[in-house]
Every structure is written in C-alpha cells, then in structure tokens.
Amino acid sequence: MPVSFELDSDQLTLRQWVHDFAADVVRPAAHEWDEREEFPWPILADAAKIGLYSVEFFATQWLDETGLGIPIALEELFWGDAGIGLAIVGTTLAAAAVRGNGTDEQTAEWVPPMFGTVNEPRVAAFCSSEPDAGSDVGAMRTRARYDESTDEWVLTGTKTWATNGGIADIHVVTAVVDPELKARGQASFVVPPGTKGLSPGQKFAKHGIRASHTAEVVLDDCRIPGRCLLGGKEKLDERLARAREGAKSDRSQPSMATFERTRPGVGAQAVGVARAAYEYALDYAKQRVQFGKPIIENQAIAFMLADMRTAIDAARLLVWRAAWMARNGMRFDAAEGSMSKLYAGEVAVRVTEQAMQILGGNGYTRDYPVERMCRDAKIYTIFEGTSEIQRLVISRAISGTRVR
Numbered sequence: 001m002p003v004s005f006e007l008d009s010d011q012l013t014l015r016q017w018v019h020d021f022a023a024d025v026v027r028p029a030a031h032e033w034d035e036r037e038e039f040p041w042p043i044l045a046d047a048a049k050i051g052l053y054s055v056e057f058f059a060t061q062w063l064d065e066t067g068l069g070i071p072i073a074l075e076e077l078f079w080g081d082a083g084i085g086l087a088i089v090g091t092t093l094a095a096a097a098v099r100g101n102g103t104d105e106q107t108a109e110w111v112p113p114m115f116g117t118v119n120e121p122r123v124a125a126f127c128s129s130e131p132d133a134g135s136d137v138g139a140m141r142t143r144a145r146y147d148e149s150t151d152e153w154v155l156t157g158t159k160t161w162a163t164n165g166g167i168a169d170i171h172v173v174t175a176v177v178d179p180e181l182k183a184r185g186q187a188s189f190v191v192p193p194g195t196k197g198l199s200p201g202q203k204f205a206k207h208g209i210r211a212s213h214t215a216e217v218v219l220d221d222c223r224i225p226g227r228c229l230l231g232g233k234e235k236l237d238e239r240l241a242r243a244r245e246g247a248k249s250d251r252s253q254p255s256m257a258t259f260e261r262t263r264p265g266v267g268a269q270a271v272g273v274a275r276a277a278y279e280y281a282l283d284y285a286k287q288r289v290q291f292g293k294p295i296i297e298n299q300a301i302a303f304m305l306a307d308m309r310t311a312i313d314a315a316r317l318l319v320w321r322a323a324w325m326a327r328n329g330m331r332f333d334a335a336e337g338s339m340s341k342l343y344a345g346e347v348a349v350r351v352t353e354q355a356m357q358i359l360g361g362n363g364y365t366r367d368y369p370v371e372r373m374c375r376d377a378k379i380y381t382i383f384e385g386t387s388e389i390q391r392l393v394i395s396r397a398i399s400g401t402r403v404r
Helices: 009-036 041-049 055-062 069-080 082-089 091-101 104-115 179-185 233-244 254-287 299-327 336-364 370-381 387-399
Strands: 124-127 143-147 152-163 170-176 186-191 198-203 214-225
Touching (some): 009 041, 009 069, 009 082, 009 370, 041 082, 055 091, 069 082, 082 254, 091 124, 091 170, 091 186, 104 170, 124 152, 143 170, 152 170, 152 186, 170 214, 179 186, 254 370, 336 370
Parallel strands (some): 124 170
Antiparallel strands (some): 152 214, 198 214
C-alpha cells in the first residue's frame, strides 16, 4: 500500500474553507471575546449559518476514511483562536461521549439536538471532572441511583471544569453506580433539557481560552428517564457483574473511553495554536529591524524559528497517525493517541513562549496576539489528561506493567 502525505482535493477544500472562516470571522473577534470572557454566541451563530457548527459537518469529517477530516478542520479553526474555537467545538465532547458509550438509537436521539438548528444553535456539555476527582477518575463522588418503581435514575453530586457547563441544553454526566468498584463502577447519563435539580455553579475566570465557558454543574437529586443511561441497563449490569468477578479493563471506564477518542483532536487544536504563534513570530522577525538588520538574520532567532517549525510538523504527524489509526479501528498498543496529545500540547506551550520571546517586550503586551496564544496554549498540558497522565498511559502501554 503506497504511503502519501498529500491531501486530496476534498481535504484541501475543507482546509481552505475552515481557514477562511478562521481568518475572516474568528481572528478579528478573538481579542474582544478574550477580554469580555464571555461565550461568543454571535460567532457560534455565524458558524452555524455556514454549516461549520452542525452535526452533519462533524459526522461527515469523522467518516473521512483517512481520519484526517477532523484534525485538518480543528487545526485551522484553532489557528484562528483557541477560545472561540473551543466554544465552537466544545459540544463535540458530549457528542463523542454519547457516540462512544451509547446505542445507535441514543446517538440518533440526543446528538442532533445538542447542536440546535441553524437559526437557533445550542450547545452541550460533558461533565466528568469533580473538585476531588480530576486525573484520579476513581475518586469520583457523583452518585447515580436507580429507582425501579419509576424507571428513573437519580443523580446527585457536583461536577467541575465542564466546558459549556450550565449554559448547555444537554449535559452528559459520568456518575458512580457501584462505589465499591470505583472507576469500573461508573456509567454515563444524558441529562435532558429542563431537568429539575440541575443548576449552574461557579463560572471560572481562566488564564486562557477565556471565550470558552467553563463552570461547575450541580446535580441535586436530578431524576432522568431510565433510557438516558448510555448503553442501557442490561449492558451496564453485565459490565458491573464482570467487574465484580475480577475482570479489569480501563476501556470500560466511560470517561476514559471518551477521552481516548478525542485526544488526537485535542492535539490538532494545539497544533493550530502553535502554528499561529510561529507564523506571527516569523513575519515579525522578518520585519523587525535591530542594529540595522531584520532580527531573523540573527542565528539565535533563525534557529529558534527552525526548531519551532520542526516541532509543529512533528506534532502534526503524530496527530495524523493517531487519527488515522482511530478511524481504521486500530489498537493504540503504544498509546499513540496519548502520544499525539502529549507532544502537541507541550509543543504549543514551548512554541508560543518562543514566539513571545522573539517579539520581546511587544510579545508580552495584549496589543500583540502571541500573548493571548501563550495563555491559551497552557491548557493543552492540563485538560483531557495532563501531560503527566499521558506519560503514565504511554509508559503502561509500552511496558505492560502498572506504572504508578
């Protein structure tokens, strides 16, 4: 089978289409919404009008046989701005949770309304992390109790760091069904719009990605229909029975199953941020004159830019490999999905810091976008699995031992 890194005509068209939206709509609005620290509903509406924010768009790209549709689109969108980009794609994490843990019927019922309509776009939220359970998924305290008399699940607890939490129409919540089984005793649930007992908690004032809404979600005896258990009760009972018998599998953890599917996409976001900072620094270095010559003629600057470009290209290739493997149903035997997210996230931090260094004092001010890009980049070594957790996942995969 021949190997080619050349994009086909459809992929090139996709890349240019998303790039144009990022350049014409997202970038001009990035500074304003970062300063306002508010969800950019008008930009989301613009994305919905052209079909960029829709279940059809994301489904079409996911079905790309190469697996590259999503990474290509995300890199271009986040090249425009990470905060607005996350506001546009945050719903897909909840959609991935339903698709990964639910039935085909549940996917058809719940995923389309997550996006709303062209004229009235909506958002959804995936709620996994808790005040005492971030990387330690097994410490989750949110409980799900089944009321057999009414065929309802009752959810109680507090979720934190939820993208779109509280402003979403639909929330997908991971909760503990059997506390004795810890992470293996968890399940995911859809909380429909208007459910009593669900309320927004604290909205976080963040270092970066400030146009994306991040908040707590409080669940106070939320009653949801039995059909809202993703995968169904029969499947859950079978899985819990196997866990009680001693069978162990990280793949059975709903939160981990969701993150495994989304890590290459998160890596693509980080690549977009890094590329934006690199391109800005490159242009600046060509124009900025010190000691009678453009600063790019200084080896220290030129070598820094060379390293930045090399790291970005390497990160993109890791992301593309992981996305291709995922699309073709290949096992991540060496945790290739975690590799892509780990490396791309750390490249984004390093490259944006180097871009700020190249701009000097200008780079440290909010008058230049690399300051915002540098703040935005840091989240990629933290959310959806910190760099330390990615290294733990990779080390366990390549060693076959329970590294701690």
